[in-house]
Amino acid sequence: MANGIAADSTYESYLAKKGFTAWALTTDHKRIGIMYLITISFFFLLAGVTALLMRYELLTPELDFFSTTTQYNVAFTLHGSLMVFFFIVPGIAASLGNFLIPLMIGARDVAFPRLNLLSYWVYLVGTVILMTALAQPADTGWTFYTPYSVETGTNVILITLGVFVLGFSSILTGMNFIVTVHKLRAPGMTWNRLPLFIWASYATAILQLLATPVVGITLLLLIMEKSLDIGFFDPAKGGDPILFQNFFWFYSHPAVYIMVIPAFGIISEIIPVFARKPIFGYRAIAYSSFAIAIISFFVWLHHMFVSGISETAAAIFSFLTMLVAIPTAIKVFNWLATLYKGSIEFHSSMLYALSFIFLFTIGGLTGVFLGALAVDVHLHDTYFVVAHMHYVMIGGTVMGFFGALHFWYPKWFGKTFNELTAKASWFLVFVGFNVTFFPQFFMGYQGMPRRYATYPEQFQSAHVLSTYGSWILGLGIFIMTVNLIAGIFSRKVPEGNPYKSLSLEWQMPSPPPHNNFEDIPIVTDWTYAYGKK
Amino acid sequence: MSIENRDHIEEHHTNIWSYVFVLLALFTLTAFTVLTAIKVDIGSLNIVLAMIIASVKASIVALFFMHLKFEDKLTWLYALYPLFLLFLLIFFTLMETFTRVPVLK
Ligand SMILES: [Cu+2]
Numbered sequence: 060m061a062n063g064i065a066a067d068s069t070y071e072s073y074l075a076k077k078g079f080t081a082w083a084l085t086t087d088h089k090r091i092g093i094m095y096l097i098t099i100s101f102f103f104l105l106a107g108v109t110a111l112l113m114r115y116e117l118l119t120p121e122l123d124f125f126s127t128t129t130q131y132n133v134a135f136t137l138h139g140s141l142m143v144f145f146f147i148v149p150g151i152a153a154s155l156g157n158f159l160i161p162l163m164i165g166a167r168d169v170a171f172p173r174l175n176l177l178s179y180w181v182y183l184v185g186t187v188i189l190m191t192a193l194a195q196p197a198d199t200g201w202t203f204y205t206p207y208s209v210e211t212g213t214n215v216i217l218i219t220l221g222v223f224v225l226g227f228s229s230i231l232t233g234m235n236f237i238v239t240v241h242k243l244r245a246p247g248m249t250w251n252r253l254p255l256f257i258w259a260s261y262a263t264a265i266l267q268l269l270a271t272p273v274v275g276i277t278l279l280l281l282i283m284e285k286s287l288d289i290g291f292f293d294p295a296k297g298g299d300p301i302l303f304q305n306f307f308w309f310y311s312h313p314a315v316y317i318m319v320i321p322a323f324g325i326i327s328e329i330i331p332v333f334a335r336k337p338i339f340g341y342r343a344i345a346y347s348s349f350a351i352a353i354i355s356f357f358v359w360l361h362h363m364f365v366s367g368i369s370e371t372a373a374a375i376f377s378f379l380t381m382l383v384a385i386p387t388a389i390k391v392f393n394w395l396a397t398l399y400k401g402s403i404e405f406h407s408s409m410l411y412a413l414s415f416i417f418l419f420t421i422g423g424l425t426g427v428f429l430g431a432l433a434v435d436v437h438l439h440d441t442y443f444v445v446a447h448m449h450y451v452m453i454g455g456t457v458m459g460f461f462g463a464l465h466f467w468y469p470k471w472f473g474k475t476f477n478e479l480t481a482k483a484s485w486f487l488v489f490v491g492f493n494v495t496f497f498p499q500f501f502m503g504y505q506g507m508p509r510r511y512a513t514y515p516e517q518f519q520s521a522h523v524l525s526t527y528g529s530w531i532l533g534l535g536i537f538i539m540t541v542n543l544i545a546g547i548f549s550r551k552v553p554e555g556n557p558y559k560s561l562s563l564e565w566q567m568p569s570p571p572p573h574n575n576f577e578d579i580p581i582v583t584d585w586t587y588a589y590g591k592k
Numbered sequence: 593m594s595i596e597n598r599d600h601i602e603e604h605h606t607n608i609w610s611y612v613f614v615l616l617a618l619f620t621l622t623a624f625t626v627l628t629a630i631k632v633d634i635g636s637l638n639i640v641l642a643m644i645i646a647s648v649k650a651s652i653v654a655l656f657f658m659h660l661k662f663e664d665k666l667t668w669l670y671a672l673y674p675l676f677l678l679f680l681l682i683f684f685t686l687m688e689t690f691t692r693v694p695v696l697k
Contacts, residue, residue: 241666269674273681305685356680360688372688 165245259324322459334401418454443503494528
């Protein structure tokens with residue numbers, strides 16, 4: 060079983076203990092990370108199926124697959140809510156963050172292991188609440204905008220309650236990680252030696268801790284408005300519907316960075332390993348995560364340019380939005396500089412990392428289009444927005460997530476997957492993704508509105524192309540999933556440190572022993588000193 | 593090192609009388625809130641008054657019951673930064689509301 064560095068006779072993998080309670084009641088951060096990984100992957104696949112159903116409906120201009128337009132509305136609400144709140148927000152932070160943070164900083168666990176287990180169970184309770192709402196799901200879209208969410212007869216209360224409960228999981232995880240990074244770093248693991256994934260996770264944790272309460276309160280206000288008829292958002296009762304949007308986006312714009320900053324961290328880990336070069340601009344990458352985390356609180360009105368907000372506010376926020384492009388571009392340029400003259404190896408995880416840079420840049424730049432006030436008035440609520448956000452969320456976060464799956468897989472399971480199949484599925488994912496979403500930029504620019512089950516015939520060819528793309532993408536993800544699951548049952552045992560990474564988590568046996576480190580390591584060098592050794 | 597720190601901090605708030613004093617202060621302020629709500633009429637400033645009293649109470653809870661008074665600078669930063677975010681939320685939301693130009697008369 061033991062196959063790595065410094066494995067002695069007492070070595071026992073964290074996976075060794077079997078049985079339901081050994082998992083359900085574990086306080087081992089690695090097991091909790093794996094439980095998150097399985098749960099979020101399940102919701103990712105489920106939400107992906109709802110997307111395939113929507114794309115299937117959109118093959119023709121008429122309503123044919125769904126029997127009512129409400130069913131289509133329910134489908135995109137489920138797709139959005141599941142993807143955003145159940146997969147992508149808790150996703151990388153909770154699964155990879157849990158598994159990797161203590162290993163990377165040289166700790167035996169997170170600061171509050173029991174709280175960590177509680178976070179997972181709170182997350183699960185949230186998902187159960189949401190699942191009970193599936194009998195009569197909401198049709199509001201994942202943003203739950205008033206006044207429609209107050210008026211609709213569908214089950215908005217249960218779905219928002221589920222999201223409210225999930226929020227606590229996010230807050231507790233964020234706090235846990237902040238304390239862990241401050242208090243449990245191994246001797247010699249100074250801030251400027253920290254892996255960039257840790258910097259990214261820390262910046263994410265700040266957002267989780269400080270922004271999530273706002274959406275919790277907002278959804279609670281919505282529930283109160285709906286059940287007690289209070290009138291926070293109803294002008295007839297002295298409220299203001301824009302107030303809901305203000306509250307909602309005050310969280311949900313920073314939430315975009317909860318989703319994507321961990322992926323920045325992953326890319327910063329994968330690229331230097333497979334370029335065999337020290338990361339370029341270490342501090343610039345590290346600090347830009349913080350700059351993004353701070354600026355992200357100053358831009359939220361850019362979601363509301365056509366909601367009837369004042370022109371003064373719109374102009375100010377259009378300007379402020381442009382500022383986000385600076386730290387983001389700093390990261391992209393530093394990754395490119397790291398690749399420059401590197402000796403690059405195209406491992407499957409590296410292919411995902413490179414796709415990330417390419418696709419996220421398209422997503423980011425189209426975000427600048429949308430941040431520009433005048434352009435946004437034309438593009439708002441069209442497929443251009445849909446394409447933009449999928450380039451950021453799939454092209455960015457999901458590519459980072461898939462890269463991480465392939466990169467740390469041997470670390471998690473002490474097994475390996477079929478690399479050739481992994482590369483083939485990457486190719487299908489990459490092509491399928493672009494075929495699905497690139498046409499949507501043009502459709503949106505020509506005026507195809509989002510969230511419609513039917514459309515004028517002129518858009519059909521683009522929609523058909525997009526739907527074919529979704530099948531390629533679906534096939535790619537299916538093959539990838541099968542390949543990764545099959546890997547667990549394979550007999551092939553990889554080397555302990557297959558990529559000759561210098562990061563701390565690879566300097567121990569794979570899978571790691573229960574307590575991670577027999578003796579807490581003493582760190583003497585930077586994580587990225589490639590080429591010198 | 594951090595363990596020693598913890599012991600050092602513990603000394604400060606083992607005195608039960610300081611807790612009793614804080615509790616009495618909270619009761620007094622609650623009574624004050626109710627009283628000003630009934631007896632004082634300064635129009636829309638009433639809500640301001642109530643909020644000021646509530647903020648004082650919240651600060652007392654944070655400082656003594658939640659031990660903020662005995663914590664280091666980093667904890668203070670994490671306690672105060674959300675107040676800045678709250679300011680941002682209120683400031684920009686109000687700024688947007690007050691700069692609206694009526695479209696229909
Ligand atoms: Cu935004």
